Amino acid sequence: MALEKLGKALNNALRKLARSSTVDEATIKEVVRDIQRALIQSDVNVRLVLDLTKRIEKRTLEEKPPAGVSKKEHIIKIVYEELTRFLGTEAKPIEIKEKPTVLLTVGIQGSGKTTSIAKLARYFQKRGYKVGLVCSDTWRPGAYYQLKQLVEPLGIEVFGDPDEKDAIKLAKEGVEYFKEKGADIIIVDSAGRHKEEKSLIEEMKQISNAIKPHEVILVIDGTIGQQAYNQALAFKEATPIGSIIVTKLDGSAKGGGALSAVAATGALIKFIGVGERIDDLEPFDPKRFVSRLLGLGDIQGLLEKFEELQKQQEFSEEDMEKFLKGKFNLKDMYAQLEAMQKMGPLKQILQMIPGMGYSLPEEAVRVGEEKLKKFKVIMDSMTEEELEHPEIINYSRIKRIARGSGTSTQDVRELLNQYKQMKKMFKSMDKRKLSKIARKFNLGGFGL
Numbered sequence: 001m002a003l004e005k006l007g008k009a010l011n012n013a014l015r016k017l018a019r020s021s022t023v024d025e026a027t028i029k030e031v032v033r034d035i036q037r038a039l040i041q042s043d044v045n046v047r048l049v050l051d052l053t054k055r056i057e058k059r060t061l062e063e064k065p066p067a068g069v070s071k072k073e074h075i076i077k078i079v080y081e082e083l084t085r086f087l088g089t090e091a092k093p094i095e096i097k098e099k100p101t102v103l104l105t106v107g108i109q110g111s112g113k114t115t116s117i118a119k120l121a122r123y124f125q126k127r128g129y130k131v132g133l134v135c136s137d138t139w140r141p142g143a144y145y146q147l148k149q150l151v152e153p154l155g156i157e158v159f160g161d162p163d164e165k166d167a168i169k170l171a172k173e174g175v176e177y178f179k180e181k182g183a184d185i186i187i188v189d190s191a192g193r194h195k196e197e198k199s200l201i202e203e204m205k206q207i208s209n210a211i212k213p214h215e216v217i218l219v220i221d222g223t224i225g226q227q228a229y230n231q232a233l234a235f236k237e238a239t240p241i242g243s244i245i246v247t248k249l250d251g252s253a254k255g256g257g258a259l260s261a262v263a264a265t266g267a268l269i270k271f272i273g274v275g276e277r278i279d280d281l282e283p284f285d286p287k288r289f290v291s292r293l294l295g296l297g298d299i300q301g302l303l304e305k306f307e308e309l310q311k312q313q314e315f316s317e318e319d320m321e322k323f324l325k326g327k328f329n330l331k332d333m334y335a336q337l338e339a340m341q342k343m344g345p346l347k348q349i350l351q352m353i354p355g356m357g358y359s360l361p362e363e364a365v366r367v368g369e370e371k372l373k374k375f376k377v378i379m380d381s382m383t384e385e386e387l388e389h390p391e392i393i394n395y396s397r398i399k400r401i402a403r404g405s406g407t408s409t410q411d412v413r414e415l416l417n418q419y420k421q422m423k424k425m426f427k428s429m430d431k432r433k434l435s436k437i438a439r440k441f442n443l444g445g446f447g448l
């Protein structure tokens with residue numbers, strides 16, 4: 001798990017708060033001090049830490065918890081919100097709009113660039129895309145073989161020539177090669193051996209001009225901690241189409257420093273590397289990351305009531321209107337399925353909802369646990385656009401999704417049918433009942 005040590009220390013601070021009998025100014029100051037210590041030990045820049053903890057302290061002392069929420073619960077929410085803000089805004093996945101989409105990767109030597117390219121290729125392959133890799137690292141012939149070794153067992157092709165000295169020529173030829181082969185995504189490894197930002201940025205500009213990528217991805221080593229700031233800043237200033245992968249966040253004592261430093265530059269972190277294996281790459285979503293980091297699941301009892309209340313407050317009449325107009329996409333269903341899996345078997349959940357036993361059509365809810373898992377795997381192979389607008393999923397997309405997820409076209413169709421039924425069901429229900437269900441199923445958290 002990424003940043004385990006930092007997570008534990010933050011979690012301990014919150015646990016201490018949960019155990020304390022009173023919550024006065026002294027308690028708040030102690031929690032804030034614990035948070036400061038945890039962040040500084042993870043190499044977060046001291047000024048950033050002070051800004052963050054000042055905000056936490058100010059809000060916890062000044063804001064009144066809403067009715068039904070205790071002071072402790074309110075503090076946890078503030079810590080969560082401020083840490084999330086600290087790590088950026090929302091998750092922004094890499095967009096694959098055009099075919100082929102060309103991605104250029106750059107990174108200082110040893111940053112984990114080659115490994116990250118293989119991981120990225122695997123990530124997109126799992127989502128059903130045909131990926132081609134171009135190795136234009138003319139400095140280290142080994143890079144080509146390393147990349148081949150990592151991805152060829154997966155059936156992903158690497159274009160390269162260890163004897164060629166002209167990196168730009170290689171990059172151009174590689175992109176052309178995969179264009180002709182009909183690749184959906186072409187990932188180009190960059191050429192040089194860099195020790196510092198300047199030469200890296202220079203090379204990025206040269207290759208960029210030659211191949212005109214849709215996005216340039218900088219790979220930063222998470223173990224360098226807050227030193228990541230300068231790299232990320234120089235990169236952000238040099239390209240408007242840049243995003244970042246922070247690697248080696250598993251087991252690094254300085255990972256918190258690296259993530260916060262990159263976020264502080266306003267650069268977008270799109271993925272994090274969390275291990276040496278090819279699947280150890282995670283899309284970066286500040287909200288999910290912080291709740292996992294804080295181990296909110298562990299202090300569930302304390303948070304449940306709060307979350308429930310918060311969801312109810314979030315789910316307004318206006319949201320309901322939108323929802324009833326049919327704004328219910330696969331992402332919503334995915335979130336529901338996830339929530340259901342966390343909460344336990346469907347039957348039990350349905351029993352918790354007054355009046356639900358008879359109001360839900362049998363066939364719409366009879367989804368076994370195994371099937372839920374399969375649905376999740378299928379949805380993992382869909383693009384953002386497909387999840388948001390399932391109506392665009394035609395036969396060729398169904399085939400691609402089935403291939404990417406290792407399921408059959410019949411399975412994908414079954415999922416789409418389930419979605420249609422649920423959507424129809426929600427549309428046909430009366431508002432009051434729907435509102436009740438929405439609360440139980442935490443629909444309020446879907447940002448409707």
Ligand SMILES: Nc1nc2c(ncn2[C@@H]2O[C@H](COP(=O)(O)OP(=O)(O)OP(=O)(O)O)[C@@H](O)[C@H]2O)c(=O)[nH]1
Binds near residue numbers: 107109114115140
């Ligand atoms: N634990 C861990 N190790 C990683 C991660 N990403 C990369 N590595 C390791 O870091 C080392 C360097 O990775 P490479 O991919 O070879 O680095 P590179 O930036 O391509 O290196 P050069 O080609 O020398 O510029 C390798 O041993 C990788 O296994 C990660 O997320 N976690």
